[in-house]
Amino acid sequence: MCGIVGIFGRSPVAARLYDAMTILQHRGQDAAGMTTLDDGRMRSARGIGLVRDVFGEQSVAGLTGDIGIGHVRYPTAGCDRPDETQPMYVNSPCGIALGHNGNLINSDRLSAELFAQDRRHINTESDSEVLLNCLAHELAIQPGGSPTPAQIFAAVDGVHRRCRGGYAAVALIAGVGLLGFRDPHGIRPAVLGRRESDDGEEYIIASESVVLDILGFELVSDLAPGEAVLVDMDGQLHRHASPEARSHTPCLFEYVYFARPDSMIDDLSVYKVRLRMGEALAEKILREWPDHDIDVVIPVPDTSRTACLPLAHMLGVKYREGLMKNRYIGRTFIMPGQEERARSVRRKLNTIPLEFRRKNVLLVDDSIVRGTTSRQIIQMAREAGANKVYLASASPPVRYPNVYGIDMPAASELIAAGRSEEEVCAAIGADRLIYQDLEALEQAVRGKNQKLDGFDSSCFSGKYVTGLEDGYLEALEARRSDAARMQRRGQSG
Numbered sequence: 222m223c224g225i226v227g228i229f230g231r232s233p234v235a236a237r238l239y240d241a242m243t244i245l246q247h248r249g250q251d252a253a254g255m256t257t258l259d260d261g262r263m264r265s266a267r268g269i270g271l272v273r274d275v276f277g278e279q280s281v282a283g284l285t286g287d288i289g290i291g292h293v294r295y296p297t298a299g300c301d302r303p304d305e306t307q308p309m310y311v312n313s314p315c316g317i318a319l320g321h322n323g324n325l326i327n328s329d330r331l332s333a334e335l336f337a338q339d340r341r342h343i344n345t346e347s348d349s350e351v352l353l354n355c356l357a358h359e360l361a362i363q364p365g366g367s368p369t370p371a372q373i374f375a376a377v378d379g380v381h382r383r384c385r386g387g388y389a390a391v392a393l394i395a396g397v398g399l400l401g402f403r404d405p406h407g408i409r410p411a412v413l414g415r416r417e418s419d420d421g422e423e424y425i426i427a428s429e430s431v432v433l434d435i436l437g438f439e440l441v442s443d444l445a446p447g448e449a450v451l452v453d454m455d456g457q458l459h460r461h462a463s464p465e466a467r468s469h470t471p472c473l474f475e476y477v478y479f480a481r482p483d484s485m486i487d488d489l490s491v492y493k494v495r496l497r498m499g500e501a502l503a504e505k506i507l508r509e510w511p512d513h514d515i516d517v518v519i520p521v522p523d524t525s526r527t528a529c530l531p532l533a534h535m536l537g538v539k540y541r542e543g544l545m546k547n548r549y550i551g552r553t554f555i556m557p558g559q560e561e562r563a564r565s566v567r568r569k570l571n572t573i574p575l576e577f578r579r580k581n582v583l584l585v586d587d588s589i590v591r592g593t594t595s596r597q598i599i600q601m602a603r604e605a606g607a608n609k610v611y612l613a614s615a616s617p618p619v620r621y622p623n624v625y626g627i628d629m630p631a632a633s634e635l636i637a638a639g640r641s642e643e644e645v646c647a648a649i650g651a652d653r654l655i656y657q658d659l660e661a662l663e664q665a666v667r668g669k670n671q672k673l674d675g676f677d678s679s680c681f682s683g684k685y686v687t688g689l690e691d692g693y694l695e696a697l698e699a700r701r702s703d704a705a706r707m708q709r710r711g712q713s714g
C-alpha cells in the first residue's frame with residue numbers, strides 16, 4: 222500500500238511534501254520520491270528507504286517550485302530496485318510525473334499492447350509505469366496543442382477503460398497542473414483538501430486525510446470512484462465525475478490495518494470503525510463463550526489497540542499494555558521478505574512478564590495474515606509465564622491473495638488459506654482462537670453509512686470486485702511468492 226500526495230501551493234512545496242510523506246510513512250517503507258515543477262522544469266529526487274533516509278535538507282532545498290507530488294512505496298509489482306521508485310516520469314506528449322497507490326491486474330497485457338499498438342516502451346516490471354504510459358498515450362491522442370481540462374479528463378476516462386485494478390494516483394503535468402484520480406470502484410483511497418493562503422487558494426490531494434489535518438488543509442471531500450480532479454496552472458480547480466465509475470467498494474483492509482486511525486476514508490472515521498470492530502468482536506466472544514475465563518486483555522501494538530479497548534471494556538476484563546513496542550522498528554507486515562518480517566517481530570515487541578504470569582491472557586490483533594506475529598507473541602506470552610493464551614482477531618481469516626495494492630500475492634503464505642479456524646489455532650499454538658465474522662466486520666466498518674455499495678473484501682471472501690482472469694492468481698503466486706523472489710535474487714547474484 223503506497224502513499225501519495227500532491228500539492229498545488231502558492232509558495233515552495235517541497236518541505237510540505239516531505240512532511241506529508243513522513244505522515245504517510247506507515248503506507249510504504251521501502252522507497253520515497255518527490256517531483257516538483259518550477260518554471261516549466263520538473264525536478265525529482267527518489268531513493269530506497271524511509272523518507273528521512275532518502276531526503277536531506279539539501280535535496281529538499283533543490284526541489285524548487287510551488288507545485289509537486291510525493292510518493293512512499295511498498296512494492297506490489299516489479300521489484301524494489303531504484304528505477305522502480307516513484308514518481309515515474311515520461312516526456313511525451315508532455316512532461317508527466319506520476320505517483321500511484323494500488324495495483325493493476327492487467328498490466329502484462331497492457332504493457333504488450335502499449336508497445337505493439339501505441340509505440341510506448343515500458344522499461345520496468347512496475348505496473349505504475351504501465352499506468353503512467355497509458356495516461357500519456359490517452360493524452361497524446363487528444364487533438365490540438367496543450368490539453369484543456371476536458372481533454373485531460375477524457376484521457377483519464379480512457380485510462381479507466383483500459384486499466385483494471387486498484388489505483389489512486391497523482392500526476393504533475395508540465396504546463397497543465399496537478400491531476401488526481403481514483404479507480405472506478407474507489408478501491409484505493411484519495412482525498413482532496415483546500416487551504417486559503419495570503420496569495421490565494423492552495424490544494425492538496427493525498428491518500429489519507431490525516432495529511433490535511435497536519436498540514437493545515439481543510440477536507441473538501443474524498444475523490445468519488447472514477448473521479449478526476451485537476452488544479453490548473455492558474456490555481457483553478459476542475460472536477461470530473463467519470464462515466465466509467467462503477468460500484469463504490471473501498472478496500473476493507475484499509476480500515477482494518479493500513480490507514481492511520483486519525484484518518485477519514487469515504488466519510489468514515491477509521492478510529493470509530495476500529496472501536497466498532499472491537500465491540501463486535503466482544504459481542505461474539507460473549508455470545509459464543511459466555512463462561513470465558515479470561516483474566517486480562519492485551520493488544521498487539523500498534524494497530525489493534527483501538528479495537529482492543531472497547532473489547533476489554535465490554536468483556537468487563539482488565540485492559541493491560543503487556544506488550545511493549547520499539548518505536549524505531551517499522552511495521553513488520555509491510556517488510557519485503559519473510560525472514561526480515563519474522564526477525565523484526567521479536568525485535569519490535571517485548572513482554573511485561575507481570576501482566577502474563579499465571580494469567581489467562583486474551584491477545585487481540587487486528588488481523589492474522591501470515592501468522593508471523595501471532596506465532597511469536599503466543600510463544601512470548603508462554604515464556605512470560607501465561608497460564609492460557611487466547612487470541613482474538615478483529616478481522617476474519619485472511620484466506621485469499623490481495624491483488625489491489627497489498628503485497629499478499631500467494632495463498633500458500635497465508636496461514637488461514639486451506640485451514641479451518643481450529644487448524645490455524647493449532648498452527649499458531651494458541652489455546653483458543655476467535656475470529657471476527659465478515660458480516661460483522663463489514664457492519665462495523667459501514668456503521669450508519671448508506672452511501673457505500675459494499676467493500677472490496679477479497680482477501681477474506683475470495684470475491685474480487687473487478688473480476689479476475691482465469692489463471693491470474695496462479696501466475697501471481699508463481700511470480701511474487703517469497704520463494705520465487707528468493708530464487709530470483711539468488712540468480713541475480
Ligand SMILES: O=P(O)(O)OC[C@H]1O[C@H](OP(=O)(O)OP(=O)(O)O)[C@H](O)[C@@H]1O
Pocket residue numbers: 478521522523524525551552553554555586587588589590591592593594595
Ligand atoms: O500475521 P502477520 O503476517 O504477522 O500480519 C498481521 C500483523 O501485521 C500487522 O502488524 P505490523 O507490525 O505490520 O504493524 P502495526 O505496528 O501497525 O500493528 C498487523 O497489525 C498484525 O499485527
Ligand SMILES: NC(=O)CC[C@H](N)C(=O)O
Pocket residue numbers: 222223224294295296297298299305321322323324325347348349626627
Ligand atoms: N502498494 C502500492 O500501492 C504499490 C504501487 C505499485 N504497484 C508499485 O509496486 O510500486
Ligand SMILES: [Mg+2]
Pocket residue numbers: 521522523524525586587594
Ligand atoms: Mg500489528
